[in-house]
Amino acid sequence: MGIQKLETSVIVIGAGPAGAGTSFFLSKFGIPHIVIEKALFPRDKVCGDACSGKAAVVIERANPEWLQEMLGDPGKFLPSNGLVFGAPNGRTMAIPINTDKRNGAPPNFIVPRLVFDNFLFEKMSSSFCTVLQEADVTNIIRNEGRVEVRMTRKGQDYLVNAPIVIGADGDKSIVKKHLLSGHAVSKTTSVGLRAYYKGVEDMHSDNFIELHFLPEIMPGYLWIFPLPGGMANVGVGSMSDSIRKKKVNLREQMLYAIKHNPSLAPRFANARLIGDIKGYGLPLFEGEKPVSGANFMLTGDAASLIDPFSGEGIGNAMYSGMIAAGAAKKALEKNNYSASYLKEVYDDFLYTCVGPELRRSAKIQQLCKYPWLFNLVVNKANKSATLRKTLTAAFSDTDLQEELSNPLFYLKMLFNR
Ligand SMILES: Cc1cc2nc3c(=O)[nH]c(=O)nc-3n(C[C@H](O)[C@H](O)[C@H](O)COP(=O)(O)OP(=O)(O)OC[C@H]3O[C@@H](n4cnc5c(N)ncnc54)[C@H](O)[C@@H]3O)c2cc1C
Structure with missing residues (x-):
């Protein structure tokens, strides 16, 4: 068999959320493209x-009916509009997300990636898209x-030949490795382990997600x-x-916390681990x-767009895909694929949209070095309805997020007993 030659307008490598987000909008613009994916869908992703509301916004922009299909199936896509913070001292605080302030924006939702990515994968089907x-x-x-x-x-x-290739190929991007000049294979900034359990007790009645800042895991957290x-x-x-320096075995640490942490252990007493515990890298935003x-x-994890505080990357993966498709459209119209033009229509626009939020999160992430700060906030919030309200609003109010990322906010709290 000889080599088969294919030609198209855009090549997308990777069919995860970033690749799907890119493909949806290339199809919308009528741009022929080939998506190259190494796995066979449905495939799992650790x-x-x-999923933040941002992922839902991109899906809605691609096709409002797809979002309705998701929202109409809570048996697969579980809506969730709040979070529970567990401080290192074991005290918790529940923060509902203020949905009134979101102007009808779709909710956050939780869905196994095996299901979600396959949903997106099937929606890529269009006369402009060829998937290999x-x-x-x-x-x-x-x-x-x-x-x-x-x-x-x-x-x-x-x-496969095209004027543009879009790297949507995740943490160890082959597009980045081959084409980004000066790129040395970077160490992954953060790692995570994921397990599925059945029968964890005392889950929040409104499906709030839980982040527990345990002293033995900081800077980082255990989630449920x-x-x-x-x-x-x-x-x-x-x-x-931090894992390297402290020679931490993250898996042992997680299982130990589940078995012995006084606030977690009773909730897992009758829970059953389903399948294996799996690990994967999180390329956090670093500027x-x-x-x-x-x-x-580059889009999604290939562009290191994971929120450094929350570890959230799906929303930005889809969002950057949407922006990359728009930039590809402009480049094709102008027949200009130069580095300077793509920087103008892609990097500059992308960072205008997601840069401020990611920079704020990087500042908040730095505060994770101080477990006492979490104890302080949670203790205070449990006593003060005003602070609880402030924190609730902070999830939909960018000015407040800016305030929360400023250490002075906590100093004021410390002296304002
Ligand atoms: C433990 C852990 C927990 C996380 N929790 C959350 C969370 O709760 N919420 C959240 O929003 N984010 C979370 N993230 C981050 C999130 O998983 C990623 O940000 C997201 O998957 C990025 O999407 P992507 O499309 O850029 O990359 P991926 O989802 O990794 O998709 C990349 C695709 O490219 C394909 N590919 C790779 N190399 C090649 C190649 N050479 N050729 C062809 N195809 C290739 C892969 O098979 C894959 O299908 C978590 C990450 C980890 C590791």
């Missing part, structure tokens, strides 16, 4: 399974102002996210350098670094 699954990309090069992706699939070699059918996604995430160059753009 994740907490909690189980494809092994072996090389990506620039050639005469275009890109060539070499891949093998079911014993057949392919050479409710899922349909009495299941829960339970996991831990922590910073890689506004280049995410494009001549003929390419």
